[in-house]
Amino acid sequence: MPARVVLTALEPFPLVQPGDDLPGLIVTALRESAISPADGDVLVVAHKVISKAEGRLVRLDAVTPSPEAERLAAETGKDPRFVELVLRESRTIVRARPGLIIAEHRLGWICANAAIDRSNAPPGDGGAEQVILLPHDPDASARAIREAVGAAFGADVAVIVNDTHGRPFRLGAVGVAIGVAGMAPLTDLRGQRDLFGYTMQTTEIATADELAAAASLLQGQTDEGTPVVHIRGARFARDGAATARQLIRPKELDLFR
């Protein structure tokens, strides 16, 4: 029996509203998709539906830009109210130039616009433009989903919260993990032997990021609305105490900051 990994989008998945019980919606969608999670399965959840359930939507017309935001907006050509939110969500601005702000998000992720998204945000009252911030604590969100699925199906599943980030050196964004529960995000190969008995040179694989990227293939970015993907057959190390922050390269080990 060849090794196989199967990814299935949970369809249909409802439009998520602020205050919704997202773990409950996921349990219902699993049942409606005729998927019975088993031990060792993974659920990958697009962060946007978590942010929406948490009400992490901000109307741009309710934001007053600071002088610093006005300055950075002028430098980058971006909306000062949007830049104000980027600054509030960030520890530091890593790079800025016309059209682009790379920030270190308060959770440690280094990405464009502190991961604030202007797409897939429903309009506010009166059609005001809204943006979506990252969830408060994506690891905690992942744990809550893991517990709800465990309680409903009696299965020990891992949960990944993913986002889509651009990268240095390579064009195009890819899915990455920003929250995990129940799995070690990194797979340590040190001490393992290769085909010819040598100790491995590459020390760690970012398994949670590879799963996040794989799920992104099905999540779509447009009107398809499949934010949750079930994965069966992937190998990973279970870890009930893991955090996605283990994926953040410490600044002193990063030659590109």
Add this chain to the structure above:
Amino acid sequence: MPARVVLTALEPFPLVQPGDDLPGLIVTALRESAISPADGDVLVVAHKVISKAEGRLVRLDAVTPSPEAERLAAETGKDPRFVELVLRESRTIVRARPGLIIAEHRLGWICANAAIDRSNAPPGDGGAEQVILLPHDPDASARAIREAVGAAFGADVAVIVNDTHGRPFRLGAVGVAIGVAGMAPLTDLRGQRDLFGYTMQTTEIATADELAAAASLLQGQTDEGTPVVHIRGARFARDGAATARQLIRPKELDLFR
């Protein structure tokens, strides 16, 4: 019918030797794995088996380091013969410090050690240590595999050659595409509308990299020996003239070089 992506490792897969007909080995392995490729399927092939078939193995004891290699070896604490090969394979050294060399490979990839690998290289005559260089032209290798599979099965498949790269900002390596045939490596979302009718902000998804990362989940890094993964159900844009070099961020668009 929910959207589904299925990845299957081709097992068994033989140990590849210099001079082997790799496209032929893949066709045989598909038959032995009882997989009949269909239009729109993807095959992801670990670059190491291509390099081995091409004889891209170098005995370290046959390499004479240049003065520049000796200097960089002293700076980084690496074997001067290994560093000599890194320099020969590179356009430029991007960063160097003890234990680490980040180079721009002659094909444009920015990665550790110009993608030269000391693991999974069979020992040379007399047990001499060998290393593996990247294939000469991973796009051409992908095209040859695509053509062989098309001829054997009458199916229009896409082929990705992947490697495992580390990244700025994030720990752990992930699978990435370094060769493609039959597919656009980037999916352009510009002009597509999101759930609420806004034009998308994220412009491009690196679909070939997401597929390369997904396949990496099954390829393993150690003695498992499953270098080729078949993928069914992924959406991508077909393109007979594409090259993986479309994934390289031009230096003028890269804030981190």
